[in-house]
Amino acid sequence: MKVCAYCGKSDKLTREHIFPDFFSKEFPTYGIYVDRMRDDLPHSSAPIIRDVCSECNNNRLSLLDEYGRKLTNEYFARDLTLADITFYYDHNQLSRWLLKLWYNDARTHHENLSVYKSFIPYVLGNDIEPPLAFTLMMGIIIPTLHTEKKQMLFPKVNRYGKVTESIEGVVLGRLAFFTSYVFAMFIWKTGTPRQIRKKEIAKISQDTRLVELHRNDRQAKITSPCMSAMSAILLGR
Ligand SMILES: [Zn+2]
DSSP states (O other): OOOOTTTOOSEEEEEEEEOOOOHHHHHHHHHGEOOOOTTTTTESOOOEEEEHHHHIIIIIIIHHHHHHHHHHIIIIIISSSSSSSEEEOOOHHHHHHHHHHHHHHHHHOOOOOOHHHTHHHHHTSOOOOOOEEEEEEEEEEOOOOEETTTTOOOOOEEEEOOOOOOOOOOOEEEEEEEETTTEEEEOOOOOOHHHHHHHHHHHHHHHHOOOEEOOTTTTTEEEEOSSEHHHHHHHHH
16 A cells, blocks of 8 residues: 555545645646756656655645745746846745655655655654754756847746766755756765865865855855856756
């Protein structure tokens, strides 16, 4: 019998969207989803997974989606022409929402789920502290000017990715692209010294212009782009 991917109970299982379904509902023109593991083609509807019980889905996870919906309204649904924003965030809710999305994504790809599973009590809000330290970062994707058509090519693709290069101390690195925004999370192996983490994050932000979203802050100022729409498209290939 199938059990809920979050609480392990074998209640009636419901549909859970791999990409937030409000992306396609509220912003039809933004509804492009690339699932590299499935067929690498853009889809106009978000893929779904059916292994979450209604209790987890309706009570716990939907609260996180509410937060994601708020961010979508305030940020992701608007084209950015310049990398010059102040992003206001709730570190706890944003991290848990992203972890939920990545865990959902990982289940459809038959990845090793052990790290994601260790985060379930944190995602559900049962544990205040995460099981492993992690660093959350964010970047801005700016449009590419299409010279022949004299048009701006805006990044309108929603996609999840994995950090494939190995970084000292990182057990899992994940990416999420929501239109002009990219989020990255680096989860650290138990016992990775703070100075190693700081050194690696400094290197990443220098190389990529990703900005750390500190746990004790509520806002981050971003003034340099981390990539252009064209390189975001190429990265996805
Ligand atoms: Zn459940």
